[in-house]
Amino acid sequence: MLADAVRVTAFRNALAEVIECDDRVLDAGTGPGILAAIAAEFTSGPVVGVEYFADTAAFAASAAHASALERVRIVQGDVTRVDIGDPPDVVVSETIGALGPEENIVGLTYALRQRFPQVRAFVPSRLRVLAEPVVSDEADRLTASVIGAFSRLQPGGLSFEELLPEVELALGSQIVTTRLADAMPAGAPHTLVEYKLGETSDADFRCTVDLGGSAANAVHLYFEAVLGPTIGLSSHRTKPFTHWSHSYVARPSGARYATFSYKHAARRFSCRWAAGSRY
Numbered sequence: 001m002l003a004d005a006v007r008v009t010a011f012r013n014a015l016a017e018v019i020e021c022d023d024r025v026l027d028a029g030t031g032p033g034i035l036a037a038i039a040a041e042f043t044s045g046p047v048v049g050v051e052y053f054a055d056t057a058a059f060a061a062s063a064a065h066a067s068a069l070e071r072v073r074i075v076q077g078d079v080t081r082v083d084i085g086d087p088p089d090v091v092v093s094e095t096i097g098a099l100g101p102e103e104n105i106v107g108l109t110y111a112l113r114q115r116f117p118q119v120r121a122f123v124p125s126r127l128r129v130l131a132e133p134v135v136s137d138e139a140d141r142l143t144a145s146v147i148g149a150f151s152r153l154q155p156g157g158l159s160f161e162e163l164l165p166e167v168e169l170a171l172g173s174q175i176v177t178t179r180l181a182d183a184m185p186a187g188a189p190h191t192l193v194e195y196k197l198g199e200t201s202d203a204d205f206r207c208t209v210d211l212g213g214s215a216a217n218a219v220h221l222y223f224e225a226v227l228g229p230t231i232g233l234s235s236h237r238t239k240p241f242t243h244w245s246h247s248y249v250a251r252p253s254g255a256r257y258a259t260f261s262y263k264h265a266a267r268r269f270s271c272r273w274a275a276g277s278r279y
């Protein structure tokens with residue numbers, strides 16, 4: 001993540017846009033303290049980085065000390081509860097999961113808004129999860145290799161031949177993380193969910209995408225984050241590659257509807273396919 005220059009540069013540019021000269025800044029989930037250190041470049045006010053894990057917080061505190069970043073204070077604890085002193089003006093939090101909400105950015109920013117109603121800006125301020133129908137050789141190769149393995153007669157004479165449609169459906173429910181270099185669009189992207197960070201309390205969603213009439217053999221899943229007034233960050237396959245990689249689900253033969261859902265209690269994204277009417 002530290003080596004992900006696309007990510008770090010986008011956050012830096014957004015913090016430069018959003019922070020005013022004497023703002024108090026909170027980096028919620030500071031890890032090694034990188035966003036807290038960057039924030040300190042743009043304000044003469046105090047910057048607090050809060051990290052849940054004690055060893056990571058100690059590492060961040062040592063790094064800030066060794067770098068003579070006197071205005072950066074690292075606090076260990078749960079950022080939604082731990083005492084940080086004066087309320088912040090700006091909250092930055094890079095707790096974005098592979099598809100968006102899995103690292104609890106929605107619940108965390110909502111809790112911080114409840115705790116500090118006077119926060120002027122959250123970075124990011126919005127997070128969307130999208131699904132784009134695509135045609136991808138990589139998805140065909142994956143399906144062919146899995147179906148090929150199940151098509152072969154197994155030792156002992158075990159045959160899965162009758163179950164191949166089930167195998168394809170199960171494969172289609174797997175979210176594959178890869179580099180989608182070869183995909184082409186096969187329909188307009190659908191917004192599955194949009195979170196207003198600090199305002200949206202519940203990350204759970206369920207949304208059905210109709211692929212009827214599309215030649216898509218896969219659906220590319222990605223996020224778009226609004227970091228600042230002119231700065232965004234996206235894991236879309238055509239954007240600069242990040243450590244979040246690219247995600248997709250393979251479309252089973254004959255499947256028309258893909259229902260995507262997220263349940264935060266289980267930290268789980270799922271995709272269910274149906275051939276006919278929506279379910």
Ligand SMILES: C[S@@+](CC[C@H](N)C(=O)[O-])C[C@H]1O[C@@H](n2cnc3c(N)ncnc32)[C@H](O)[C@@H]1O
Pocket residue numbers: 001002028029030031032033034035050051052053056077078079080093094095096103104108
């Ligand atoms: C994806 S890392 C990002 C680290 C750093 N901000 C960066 O941009 O490189 C998220 C960090 O947030 C921390 N974290 C998540 N939830 C937290 C919470 N409620 N309180 C404090 N830290 C939390 C995790 O332990 C992890 O170190």
